[in-house]
Amino acid sequence: MSSVVQKDSRNRVSLGSDVRDTHFTREVDSEGRIIFTPCVLVPKNEYEEYQEHIVLNDKQRDNFVAALLNKPARNKAFTKAQAAFKKKYE
């Protein structure tokens, strides 16, 4: 979080705190340099949907690998639906 910098003996001017609804926080370090940090505000549930890298535990891994190593399975419902879809659109 940013800090409010009061005017001090070196005449550094206050930057104020985070500004709501902007995408930057502003801080001043000990050497008087301004640090702009971009922030992207994403609702938590939306962020979790962006987790592209799925990590499987051992049991999940074994199920997944077993499926990978076998011929891709298609049940009757899928096969029938796919045939109807192809007939309609292709």
Added chain:
Amino acid sequence: MSQWRFEEYSDQFDTSKFDCGELILNEYLNKYMKQDLKRNASVSVLAVGSNDEVVGFYTLSSGSVQFENFPETLKKKIAPYPVPIARMGRLAVDRSMQRQGLGRELLLHAFSRVEALATKIGIRAIVVDAKNESAEFFYLKYGFAYLQNSAGSKKSFFMII
């Protein structure tokens, strides 16, 4: 004549009346879909009705499946790298079109797209997320297999390409 047609996302289609019964999906369509497209985070396909109103959609993005543990014995069977997958993160059908086969057609449209891509780049599976029990039944009905529990109360399922 079909009640809908499939289109790539465009501003020209009316999303304002879309309601699939899941607020988060309605919001996604109206607030976030265009941003994701601009950021290349995902690609969306719309099902559009006769008045150019959006009646359904799905999103596709790339992803990977990794393992917490990768035993030596497994390395003899598959390459020791993350498995590339396509992820259909969202699928939604407007209430007015539910139970008419649109959900099934959106799924198959996504599947055929991923299947075609898999011949050109490495994609081994399609992963889908079920936000509720009804969605779980839907994916299980068409032969998807359980992958894992994901964020919130969602479950992920997969089908090998």
